[in-house]
Amino acid sequence: MPRSMLRTPQNQTQSQTVNNNILSATRNQEHEQQQQQMDKMKLDQLLRKKRSKEYMEALHKLDAGGHVHNQNKVNDIIRTIQEEFPEVQLGGVLLGYVSICYLGKPYEVHTLDLTGGIIEHYKTGETLPDGLEKARTIAMRGGYEFIEVYKDCCRAVSASGYVSVIPG
Known part of the structure; x- marks a missing residue:
């Protein structure tokens, strides 16, 4: 019996979940870096007063x-x-x-x-x-x-x- 060349919906779901997790982690990391930069800028501004x-x-x-x-x-x-x-x-x-x-x-x-x-x-x-x-x-x-x-x-x-x- 020939094998299907297409992924099954279940495999697609697993693959999408992995990709979504990677994207989510990357966004969270970028957000944390932006937050740290903003915090450092606020601290710098405060310490200049x-x-x-x-x-x-x-x-x-x-x-x-x-x-x-x-x-x-x-x-x-x-x-x-x-x-x-x-x-x-x-x-x-x-x-x-x-x-x-x-x-x-x-x-x-x-x-x-x-x-x-x-x-x-x-x-x-x-x-x-x-x-x-x-x-x-x-x-x-x-x-x-x-x-x-x-x-x-x-x-x-x-x-x-x-x-x-x-x-x-």
Whole structure:
């Protein structure tokens, strides 16, 4: 008995189902990529906004040597940072802060590491931890109050609260 050259409806249905599943998965993946790009654009736009007076004042307190030993004051600063960006979970995105240290020699810069909630003052030549080193030269050049260090860039904040984005 000769075999039919045409597929049976059942085979066509199975084939169509497989094709539909592949198309659906591809569309979902494209949608997720578009959503991630939109989320990144919104985050970037939010992080470019001018910083508030309270935020600026809190970060000025970093240079006071007593905060190194007072975790409650460090926690207050971190709380102010979180209040500045309530719509964003900054953990994993914002690594920390770097600015010029005015405690005098031998100190050059100080940092606030958000992961550990630690303020640290660094001497000339000491390497900054956890990706913060990339902000040191920007801070030392001057012209900015502090540098926010993110995974993908640095955001240099002027005395008036305006933000400049520096890739890298």
